[in-house]
Amino acid sequence: MRRLLYVVWLVAFGLGLWGVAERLLFGHRLAGYGSYVVWGLWVAIYIYMSGLSAGAFLLSSLVYVFRLERLERVGKLALFVAFVALLGGLLAIWFDLGRMERFYRVYTSPNFQSMMAWMIWLYTAYFVVLLGEAYLALRPDLVRWSRDPNRSPGQRTLARWLTLGRASLAPEVLERERRALQVLATVGVPLAVAFSGGVGALFATVSAKMYWHQAIVPILFLTGAVVSGGGLLTALAAFAWPQRDAEHRELVALLGRMLLLVVVGYVLLEWAEFSIPLWYGTSPEGHLVRLALFGPYWWVFWILHVGLGTLLPVLLLVLRPKDPTAVGWAGLLVAGTFVTVRLNVVIPAQVEPALRGLEQAFTGPRLVFHYFPTTHEWLVASFVVATTAALLWLGARLLPLMETEVAR
């Protein structure tokens, strides 16, 4: 199984590298998005991964802000997942930029009227807090690892390097750091909420697209972040944990119960999102909702999202709540399929011409109101996912993310 995963990763990464080379050599020419559907798969992956990040981070706040002791063991892992997922998301959106080399201008000449500028500055602040928090949470274990003869020389060196020269394990130092960590985590919560809600607001504030221009959209983004991030963390805790003892089973069961709760909560919000514009059949965005639900890509919603991403996990969580494997699969399904929810946010809003007949006024392959990602886009997406997975794997191997001794 492990060998198969390595092979899959190698193939995904190799193909991904090809896609990245294409992106760098040919710009946007091989992509399927154009002038009317301008945001495609990479934007969906960006919002998906940034959601995973915010979700995992908010889960970590249960440990570092609210001191939920039963979850303490996943705190560091949650922080690292938040870090890596954000990097993956940023990588995806960087490839999507028309002019990649100008990304820094969002910092040098920001327009704070723009929700996009707000989102960027919020996630930058969030990123800084996240780094600080991860450092404080990991440092005691890093110091221990750097002195542990059972660790490989590489692990010891990396651990020593990451402590940034602070090797003290004195109780007063640890206590001071614990308090600092709590402060940082407390600051991080509103940042993560504002950042993930802000990604939703980026869409919701666009009055030109009725499909996005709904007050519930930022709330859905925030909740979706918790659902997908929670799912991923549940899966990691279930499958990647080194010990398989009673404590592990209890931890996974707790994560499973929490996941069930947020999934059901999300279903409720989603019901509101779709039922309201569909109820009388007279809403201006109703036909776009119908398109997403019953159009040519109906299976994305019904099979991938509702079937595999909601019903099956809920069944697993209800019927086998104490089985770590079942709960882990539920988490994996929820997290893995959540990208379809993001796709169903990004794409349908753009497939309607602003003026009837515009689609035939001046035609060309990029002047169309339909979209399906090209092979090139899938390849670049594969690179992003493979890189993120590799970072996670490296983190799990080289960092004390799943140490049972809690950094206090």
Add this chain to the structure above:
Amino acid sequence: MQEKGTAVQAKEARGSRRKFLRTLGAGAATLWALTVLEGQRAPAEAASGAAGADLPNEREGEDVLLRMQRDLQRALRKPAHLRRWAMVIDLRKCVGCHACTIACVAEYKLPPGVVYRPVVEEEIGTYPHVTRRFVPRPCMQCDNPPCVPVCPVNATYKRADGIVAVNYDQCIGCRYCIVACPYNARTFDAGEYYTDGTPERSAVEKTPSFEYGKRWTREHEAPPVGNARKCHFCIHRVEAGLLPECVTSCIGRATYFGDAADPDALVSELMHRPNAVRLKEELGLKPRVYYLL
């Protein structure tokens, strides 16, 4: 005698041919000189405020282009912030020839996927009671433009004269402005050429365009490749004393352009007619393009 007569006739014929060619030559030279002078003078005059001296006096039944040209030169004598460029499109006169679209594509050497002024064709009714309507759709240059505040890097902005401009040296290509436009008036330059896949770029594609008064080649992925692009009422032409391409190329004289702040301008007259409407007026964006129904 007959031979002499023939020789005289031939000489006369040669003489009149020479005279004709001389006249033609002189006419062509005058025309060339006028064209060159016009081209050279317009920007200088626009700046000095001496524009309009070369236009014929107003007379009954003249081409509306002449009147708009006079309106334009009058507007250019004012400071930029007192001008309010506006466009009026008479839908009853538009025949759907798409000349404006093509003139615009030619002026800016627009690549595949980029269009500033498509003409939307709409079929109304069912046979036999059927008619067609043609709606040219330039950028509306909204006074309350939704595309401006969304730009994260201030690359798109509203100029003092009301034109919504894009700074190609600043745009990062995030395309947020494109989704924010409720008219689909912005497009994305993905870096393609019509001659992609052929042995050579066409001469036109190698020719620079002069949007916003700067030279843009698109060579080696240079801007505006990767940027959002849109109609700007040919502002570099306008500031040089020339009407926008879509106005001069309109065979039905259905598109009018001028300074809406000038009560004597033709556009002011037309936009205040009771049959003038704006697209999606209910959005409150205050577009500067008026349609006559």
